[in-house]
Amino acid sequence: MSPGIVVLVVAAISAVGYVLGRRRAVSLSASERVRLHSLPGYYGQTVALFAAVPAVIVLAAWLVVQPLLVETRVTGMIPDSVIPEGGARSLVMADVRRIADGIDAVLARGGISEGELSEMRADATDVRGFLAEVGVALGNDVPPPVFEAAKSYRQISKTGNFVAGALALALSIGFALWAYRRIAVDLRARNISERFVRALLVSASTIAILTTVGIIASLFFETYSFFRVYPAQEFFVSTVWNPQFRGGSELGILPLLWGTFYISLVALIVAVPLGLMIAVYLAEYAGPSVRSVVKPAIEVLAGIPTIVYGLFALVTVGPFLRDWIAQPLGLGNSSSSVLTAGIVMGIMIIPFVSSLSDDIINAVPQALRDGSYALGATQSETIKQVVLPAALPGIVGAVLLAASRAIGETMIVVLGAGATARLSLNPFEAMTTVTVKIVSQLTGDTEFASPETLVAFALGLTLFVLTLGLNVLALYIVRKYREQYE
Known part of the structure; x- marks a missing residue:
């Protein structure tokens, strides 16, 4: 049965x-x-x-x-x-x-x-x-x-x-x-039914909490198993990532963290200015007819599969940067690079910034704009000095969402940036990220208890802690900044 x-x-x-x-x-x-x-x-x-x-x-x-x-x-x-x-x-x-x-x-x-x-x-x-x-x-x-x-x-x-x-x-x-x-x-049948609904809602919230606890616990215990067989000091301090599945591995996380933040930084440099300008235009300047066409067209970018973005980076963006910029300037000869993955990833996360920022800007009370106009400010001055400061906490949240999306991306990095772990400032060199190595270390026929496999959980826990720390810091800054407008 x-x-x-x-x-x-x-x-x-x-x-x-x-x-x-x-x-x-x-x-x-x-x-x-x-x-x-x-x-x-x-x-x-x-x-x-x-x-x-x-x-x-x-x-x-x-x-x-x-x-x-x-x-x-x-x-x-x-x-x-x-x-x-x-x-x-x-x-x-x-x-x-x-x-x-x-x-x-x-x-x-x-x-x-x-x-x-x-x-x-x-x-x-x-x-x-x-x-x-x-x-x-x-x-x-x-x-x-x-x-x-x-x-x-x-x-x-x-x-x-x-x-x-x-x-x-x-x-x-x-x-x-x-x-x-x-x-x-x-x-009292209604009371019984309503108590059930309340219990159902409590159970749903409890499941969400327990799921989070379970994810953290699974990462923590497997990470503990990894540090029992591999020194934690070498993992956090070493600048060499060289897994050898027959022994003698060097598993330093620093090159992976550098590649992760470097590529994400390039993506944010591309996405945040473009996304904010799009949001300001749609919320403050565009008419209803233009808005009804432009906003859905931009949001289509969020629905494109990441493998398609990866192929676009591999076939179009990478060769263009290599042939027209990197090779003429003597900065590299590979189509896989930080800049390739960062630009394509930035295009992918533009909707995360523009759509959320647009909704947040529209939520600013019209009374603030009217007060600014009454004092003689122009529309651009009102946007810069009233609307954007009032919407700043929400905009920061949108940027953080886009950043977390960029940090967790894998396929674009594999096809656009390569799989080489290195420390370098040259954006035209191939690098890789933590997420790519998590996938590569967990695939194959290696024994699960080996340090080369367990290191994936240590990478995941480290990335989780760093992302959580950034979110907490950003939340603290936003709350402190909002107090000036209350």
């Missing part, structure tokens, strides 16, 4: 409960000639909520807990003798899951029966031919314990899903009947 089917059945039970609950409330009111405490719809909502919420909670909890329980039980069935030398038990478990998925696929299309599966043993020819039917390719012969563990993994998961589905349906029907029988004319 798949979770999707269970959810659909629970939804159907809730819908039926709503209809029956509402009908019962109306019937009671008519038969007893008494006014209901709440509207009839609230009584139906009460039955529907009791039918859906407990079942969904149990099903969601089981989907979270079941993989952990199954992994723990099946892992114990795998003897140490089948684990490759220098490998990890998690790699064998990955093969177990792949084989279990292959079994489900073959069973689903009738390749074998459940009886044939139970009699099948881990004979090399038999199993490899069986797995070839679904495209599951393993590097070595399948040891008998691994194949038996895969069958057990599938059976335990199947049984668990059935038990969880049956329990969820039983709870749904049981609570629906209980809520239906509780319906009375004096039942």
Whole structure:
């Protein structure tokens, strides 16, 4: 019984409960000639909520807990003798899951029966031919314990899903009947429904907070594991980034941080002036007809995929800068450079600055403009001395949003700036960023516990802390500046 089917059945039970609950409330009111405490719809909502919420909670909890329980039980069935030398038990478990998925696929299309599966043993020819039917390719012969563990993994998961589905349906029907029988004319159904909405809103905010905590915790614990195998001093102070997946790596973060901030700075130099001028024009000078055409056209830039921007940097901007500026001036001969990625990234984040700044400028009260005009100021003087200072906190927020978008960009940097980690002031040289190296260190077949893989989490945590610090500093400056206008 798949979770999707269970959810659909629970939804159907809730819908039926709503209809029956509402009908019962109306019937009671008519038969007893008494006014209901709440509207009839609230009584139906009460039955529907009791039918859906407990079942969904149990099903969601089981989907979270079941993989952990199954992994723990099946892992114990795998003897140490089948684990490759220098490998990890998690790699064998990955093969177990792949084989279990292959079994489900073959069973689903009738390749074998459940009886044939139970009699099948881990004979090399038999199993490899069986797995070839679904495209599951393993590097070595399948040891008998691994194949038996895969069958057990599938059976335990199947049984668990059935038990969880049956329990969820039983709870749904049981609570629906209980809520239906509780319906009375004096039942405060509206209060029950509103308490549920309040609990739902609190849960949504809690999930957001817990998600943030979980992200930070995952980064922190993996970073701690990295610093147990690699010195923290060398990571933060070294100016060399040279990962060697066979040992002897030099993993200094400084070249990556320099490339990140250098490219982001170029992008902001391009985007902030252009974005602000566009926003001022649209908010203060452009007529309704021009605004209705120009603003959507500019916002289209935000919808273009970053891979398209990357190709534009690789094919057009990079060769242009190399052939017309870098080579004639003797500053470089590569189309991949900081300037290439920075210019294209700046074009990409222009809508973040212009659209938000435009909305913020429009939010400035018209009374401030009228007062400035009454004192004899011109329109340009009003914009410079009244409108922009009043909108400055929001504009700073827009710039920070654009900066965070630039710092987190990956694809444009890969295609436009290259993947070379270096410390240089020459904007026509290839460099790279923290995000690019996070991706490169986590891809491939390297062991997860190696420092060359774990360094990605240290890079991510460092970038998170620096970005958070910049945001806090900017918030402090903005609040202090706003006090002058209160």
